[in-house]
Amino acid sequence: MKINAIDLFCGVGGLTYGVQEAGINVVAGFDFEASCKFAYEYNNKAKFVHRDIKELREDELLSYYPEDTDIKIMIGCAPCQPFSAYSHRYKDSESKKEKVDLLDYFGKQIKLVKPEIVSMENVPQLVKEPIFKRFIKTLKNEGYYFEYKVAFAPAYGVPQNRKRLLLLASKLGEIHFEKELTQEAYPTVRDAIYNLHKIEAGEIDPSDPLHRSRKLSELNLERIKNSKPGGTWRDWDESLLPNCYRKKSGATFGSVYGRLEWDKPSSTITTQFPGYGNGRFGHPDQDRALSLREGAILQTFPVEYQFVENWKKVSSQKIAMQIGNAVPPKLGEIIGISILKHLNMR
Known part of the structure; x- marks a missing residue:
């Protein structure tokens, strides 16, 4: 089975690196910030594409998946500053206005590409936002099974008191996250x-x-x-x-x-x-x-x-x-492992 992924909002490659460590091939990462190109390509076996997701042609992402791909995966972390606890103090900031709709564009690409598997990572506060409800509605309308959770990062091997929203979605059936570590095993x-x-x-x-x-x-x-x-x-x-x-x-x-x-x-x-x-x-x-x-x-x-x-x-x-x-690579690895177990490949 040929599995290939594309990483939207890839940054310097934390999510890509983790997913590749799990055993999933990532063919390309897209990001608006050109300065991420060196780190992304030097450390990962994937192409960096300097593009604004808002300006992608309707068929552009599909062209990056090899023709023999059996399972298309789309992963990404839309820039989350507009929804962070810190940014909520500055509700009318220009950066928030520019980035607040990026998850809608992620949803648009899901409808165009129709990947078998989707994964999204973001700040926990996003769960309360209308844009997240729209994203979930898109997944439902497109026929995805999905699961999301606010994960405590040490429970997935990240040595920092960080909470992140993780989401997995699949057209192939129910999909679940890898089991968490016990508190005694949290890294320090x-x-x-x-x-x-x-x-x-x-x-x-x-x-x-x-x-x-x-x-x-x-x-x-x-x-x-x-x-x-x-x-x-x-x-x-x-x-x-x-x-x-x-x-x-x-x-x-x-x-x-x-x-x-x-x-x-x-x-x-x-x-x-x-x-x-x-x-x-x-x-x-x-x-x-x-x-x-x-x-x-x-x-x-x-x-x-x-x-x-x-x-x-x-x-x-x-x-x-x-x-x-960046998305902590260890979270990317957990996402990759969860996907492969869902596909019965681990």
Whole structure:
């Protein structure tokens, strides 16, 4: 049986990589962001297509599936910032207006291509949105069996406290997700990054350019030295507090300027993870924020995954955005395994 998949909104290839690790061939990934091309193609056996899904010709996706394909699979994660908890504070932002309808275009391609299998990953808040109800209606009208869940990432092997909406749909019959891990088996920060070389704030590991951390100001260096794993800025001497945290309104920001704990999953890796003051992104015992490589590994990218062809042309913040926005490859692998078991191929 010849199985081929296409990845919409592929980014740097987290979902593609995981699905391929499970044993499913991905022929192409589509994304509007051209800077993802190098990482996507270098690390995956698939073609990167720089296209806006809104501008695809009606027959375009079908042309990428080989003629001998028996099972067509369509996977993807429509950019989810418009529906994240953070973005709900900015309901009328321009970026939200531009991206809010992308899932409708995903549904349009499902109707055009009619793949046997569909998988979608997104933020949990999407479940409450009208656009998700429209997507489900499309699946029903097109004759799909489907299952979706809000998954806790550690239960599927991702060492961070992240929740994601996962969906599987099939024209061939009922489809279900792989069994979750027990809590005792959840991966931890120690499992993921303990063996990396030690580096200081502002330093780059000579053996891995991605293992680099931001330089800290003298004040922030003093703050992290006074931070406990799992603690908060409330552990500091008052002289180290920013003015906003001296006020009553600052009490709600308990997780910023925090250190991770070795024997627990990390906090959710966002696009801001290299910044010590942007969340609980302090290294458990080194006086610095997470390096780019550590963020990528906590997202379950393998340590050899390459994101940059030429450091002179790409900023660290751009790479952090690509890593933070990616689908964790381990979730992609779980999706792939679930699909193959559904097809009785595992």
